[in-house]
Amino acid sequence: MTVLFQTRQPTVRCNRCGHKTPITLKTRAYGRGKKEHYFTCHTCRTKYTSYCTDEQVRAWQKKARTETDSDQLLLLQTKMKERMDKLKEELPQ
Ligand SMILES: [Zn+2]
Numbered sequence: 002m003t004v005l006f007q008t009r010q011p012t013v014r015c016n017r018c019g020h021k022t023p024i025t026l027k028t029r030a031y032g033r034g035k036k037e038h039y040f041t042c043h044t045c046r047t048k049y050t051s052y053c054t055d056e057q058v059r060a061w062q063k064k065a066r067t068e069t070d071s072d073q074l075l076l077l078q079t080k081m082k083e084r085m086d087k088l089k090e091e092l093p094q
Pocket of ligand 1 (some may be wrong): 015016017019020041042044045046047063
């Protein structure tokens with residue numbers, strides 16, 4: 002999927018119907034602080050998950066904002082990415 006940045010809102014071309022749709026991010030909460038950030042195609046309603054977070058990821062994000070050591074920051078970013086990928090995989094389909 003190619004993200005096309007336009008004047009204000011980014012849009013993508015939907016993989017399913019081929020229409021362009023604006024990315025309007027919505028959030029859905031699951032148990033234990035898990036949140037899914039997603040958008041749906043305005044034409045065919047296909048759901049696309051952008052990313053997932055939980056309390057651990059958000060704690061790392063907070064830490065990353067004040068981390069000044071670049072090695073530590075890189076380590077944090079790697080851990081966050083791995084966990085976010087895992088959270089996304091675990092989502093109910
Ligand atoms: Zn679509």
